[in-house]
Amino acid sequence: MKPSHAIQGKTSEIKLLIESYGFVSPAIFGSTASGTDLDGSDLDILAIIPAGMRGKISLFDIQHLEAELEALTGVVVDFNVENSMPDHLRPPIEREKVML
Template sequence: MKPSEALEIHREFIRDTCAKYGLSNPRVFGSVARGTDTEDSDLDLMVDKGVNTSLFDLNGAANEIGDRLGVEIDICTSTMIRESWRDKINAILIPV
């Protein structure tokens, strides 16, 4: 299954799982946002983190979402993206 297909089926689960780990505003970027994903693609998620959110929370959310969707999840915050790439990525972000 392509990540874009898994996303359509599991949007609510993704939002709920992010909230469980103190993350909010999940958005998709990368090949899924561009409409070029394949069955070998991953799902790139950008989230906002809470004050007490740690890298362990990001990893936990990625693992739980990936297990449910059956695709690899790359999860990050905007500050984790190279500054030189931020404008390009921000231009294609799609809310989950």
């Protein structure tokens, strides 16, 4: 299934799930955002850890969130933290990201 099809009608639920882990400003990027996703593509999601939550969200939390997002959507999810993104990746992702 295409990720773009998998998230139809679920964006509010996806956003709420991400925010329940303490993240803010969830967005999609990559092939799903650009409309070039295919069956089997992963769903690239990006969110920010706000200042008050830094040090409180672990890698285990992120793995659990990814698993919950995959169960909700039925597609592989690649969850990324915007605060930890390398500088060289920021410009292209900023241009293509779509807020949830």
